[in-house]
Amino acid sequence: MTAIIEPRLPRGMRDILPQKMLQRRYVIGVVERVFERFGFEPLQTPVLELQQTLSGKYGPDAEKLIYDARHREGKEDLALRYDLSVPLSRVVAMNPELVKPFKRYQIAPVWRAERPQKGRYREFFQCDADIVGTSSMLADAEIVAMIFTILRELGFKEFVTKLNNRQVLTALGEYSGVAPALLPGLYRSLDKLEKIGRDGVRAEMLKNEIPDETAKKVLDLTELPVADLNAWREKFREYPIGIQGINELEELVQFAREMGVQAERLQIDLTMVRGLEYYTGPIFETVVTEPKIGSLTGGGRYDGLVGLFSKNSLPATGTSLGIERIIDVMDELNMFPANLPKTVVDVFVTVFDVARRATSLAIAMSLREAGLDAEVWYDFDGLGKQLRYAAARGIPYVVIVGPDEAAANVVTLRDLKTGEQIQVTRGEVANVLKKKIERA
């Protein structure tokens, strides 16, 4: 006998068992329907990309997390995709005939070699929706409105989409007078304001070699009331890019409101940064307060990305929803609908004995023909065992055909939840079942 191979999973990756798949399918279904309702078309791209397609797009920190992939004898340097926006930009550059604005969604796994922890996996699904080919803030607002719609439809009550604009951050950098090399450190520290407070940020900035007066100067600025955008415009008088950013934000919020997004769901946060390097304009991030899990969605405008793959640059904006985080939160808050089935199977057809086998098989096939998901028993066991199986599987209905039923040309239809049994003719079973299932 050969030694058993210990069954293990790569770090940070998991199997999604059938019951969990049903939850996922429910969430993905909602997301997909809303995406399409907003006019986005499906797109699929390979999980592997050429390394050169991905490198240099995300920033040095993120770049380290990309998985390399190569065939033993292959000549191409390949990598597992890190997100869906860069592949999209590649697709758009390769297919210039696509009608603009090009709106597509993609729900697919991406890989990041991070240290796994709560709400963080090395393989996870992103649900991306992006709009390529327009600079209008209406597009950004639509993305925000769509996030709002999806989360609301999934039953989320407490969530906030934080908004900022990279141009504001750029202006902030100019205003601080900090050397460009130190700017990433400045932004990163600033991003933690909510988490570690003013003093924490100051300490953090000092660690990042930012002079204390500069830190103070920047922090003072960020303490201007967000509600008073004019005060910000005033401060940015000499930094037109900042004014531009503020204007965009204002427009974005107004448009989103016009699309019915509640004001309390939007929060301008001029210290919110987001790590990916390719963002150029508005950036958004959705967080929930209850379980501490990081952001549920993240996105923004990346007007320069397509231009890296084509002479004809195109503006683009979009967002990504993290399905596993959404599921983790919904699980924790018990947000899944009570009637979410435990199995795809609608009905189980028992096999009474050898003589009745053909009848059972025929009934099962006719139920399938009618569009029902039906299962039959494979052996000749007592009804008790068969019912126990159906119950354990969570199958809602069972069809029983024994000698009595066969003689009367009917079947017994048992509701496993209530224990209720009725007799119907073989011709009616499918329709009766369909009605019952519809009502459930």
Added chain:
RNA sequence: GCGAUCAUGGUGGAAGGGUACCACGUCUCACUGUGGAUGAGAAGGCUGCGGGUUCGAAACCCGCUGAUCGCCCCA
């Protein structure tokens, strides 16, 4: 990459240095036209891996690996 905690059959837990138990689950049989029941039985662990201390280690010590949770960063 850094830090903390943990590591016992599929799952959850017990065994205060002396031959590894319990529950649930799984499987089999009985109850032979009706379910998560009951009864009887079975399978399943070199106690994560490797060393050490000891007459003797699941337990104590060291190393490794893995998981979880933080940090960094992120969906």
